[in-house]
Amino acid sequence: MLRIAVPNKGSLSGPAAEMLHEAGYQQRRESKELRIVDPTNEVEFFYLRPRDIALYVASGQLDIGLTGRDLLIDSGADAEEILALGFARSTFRYASKPGTISGLADLAGKTVATSYEGIVAGHLADHGIDASVVHLDGAVETAIQLGVAQVIADVVETGTSLRNAGLEVVGEPIMRSEAVVIRRTGADADDPKVQQFLRRLQGVLVARTYVMMDYDCRVEQLEKAVALTPGLESPTVSPLHNEGWVAVRAMVPAKEAQRIMDDLYDIGARAILTTAIHACRL
Numbered sequence: 006m007l008r009i010a011v012p013n014k015g016s017l018s019g020p021a022a023e024m025l026h027e028a029g030y031q032q033r034r035e036s037k038e039l040r041i042v043d044p045t046n047e048v049e050f051f052y053l054r055p056r057d058i059a060l061y062v063a064s065g066q067l068d069i070g071l072t073g074r075d076l077l078i079d080s081g082a083d084a085e086e087i088l089a090l091g092f093a094r095s096t097f098r099y100a101s102k103p104g105t106i107s108g109l110a111d112l113a114g115k116t117v118a119t120s121y122e123g124i125v126a127g128h129l130a131d132h133g134i135d136a137s138v139v140h141l142d143g144a145v146e147t148a149i150q151l152g153v154a155q156v157i158a159d160v161v162e163t164g165t166s167l168r169n170a171g172l173e174v175v176g177e178p179i180m181r182s183e184a185v186v187i188r189r190t191g192a193d194a195d196d197p198k199v200q201q202f203l204r205r206l207q208g209v210l211v212a213r214t215y216v217m218m219d220y221d222c223r224v225e226q227l228e229k230a231v232a233l234t235p236g237l238e239s240p241t242v243s244p245l246h247n248e249g250w251v252a253v254r255a256m257v258p259a260k261e262a263q264r265i266m267d268d269l270y271d272i273g274a275r276a277i278l279t280t281a282i283h284a285c286r287l
């Protein structure tokens with residue numbers, strides 16, 4: 006049975022459970038459940054604090070974990086990212102009161118408050134900056150106002166929390182994060198159960214980002230039309246009863262679907278339809 010760590014709280018937990026559900030896995034019914042078995046799929050899910058997941062996976066007790074890339078790196082655990090999941094996207098950045106710190110070099114001699122000591126200590130060391138790091142559990146943005154630090158390093162998504170605290174970012178992002186699937190470094194890459202799990206999640210990612218497009222076009226327009234809708238491998242082209250016309254079917258990126266429909270129409274394609282993809286295996 007495949008043993009998988011899933012975030013039990015915070016920004017990652019809702020979208021992670023939703024993605025697993027879309028991939029056909031049974032998920033817990035209420036938030037106090039710590040472990041469930043999905044016998045049909047031969048998977049056991051452990052609901053753990055997102056921060057602890059890399060450690061459990063690195064220990065070899067659990068085969069796979071869903072966590073944040075930033076949490077993985079912060080943990081320093083012996084685990085590696087094997088699939089990016091596209092949700093809980095964020096940047097990790099330094100911030101300070103406007104006008105106090107103009108660049109990385111100004112961090113020398115300052116105190117940086119953060120919940121991610123591993124990332125910050127590593128980043129400061131990589132840049133040869135001698136600064137102190139103070140660990141806080143959360144609400145890090147308030148640390149400057151309350152005199153605990155002159156600089157913070159925290160997760161920034163919309164920037165609302167920084168604005169509300171009257172802070173501005175310093176320098177470029179330290180890293181970009183999103184939810185990821187991890188496994189123990191060097192674990193068997195060919196394990197069929199792990200491969201099947203990854204294929205299912207990849208199927209969800211594709212179903213979320215692609216739509217199926219169908220249209221009819223004249224044979225003379227086919228090359229131009231197919232250039233607009235190359236599909237993932239190659240589009241399906243079928244003859245129509247009306248001679249000189251073909252029906253084309255291809256997957257297209259959902260974000261570009263409306264533009265592609267306009268372009269197809271302009272070159273004479275008709276009966277252009279898009280439909281959602283609910284699941285797939287590529």
Ligand SMILES: Nc1ncnc2c1ncn2[C@@H]1O[C@H](COP(=O)(O)OP(=O)(O)OP(=O)(O)O)[C@@H](O)[C@H]1O
Nearest residue numbers: 014015016017055073075093094095143160162182
């Ligand atoms: N506002 C946000 N937008 C996007 N991702 C976020 C946001 N806040 C945290 N994350 C991401 O969620 C993960 C952190 O999960 P965690 O549950 O520890 O934090 P949280 O959502 O801040 O919960 P908590 O309430 O425990 O602080 C990290 O990968 C982080 O990048």
Ligand SMILES: O=P(O)(O)OC[C@H]1O[C@H](OP(=O)(O)OP(=O)(O)O)[C@H](O)[C@@H]1O
Nearest residue numbers: 143144145160161162163164165166167
């Ligand atoms: O840029 P924003 O869209 O404002 O998002 C970033 C904020 O979201 C998270 O905070 P959370 O609400 O989890 O509180 P915490 O600081 O106590 O973790 C994160 O720690 C930032 O504070």
Ligand SMILES: [Mg+2]
Nearest residue numbers: 015143144160
């Ligand atoms: Mg938080």
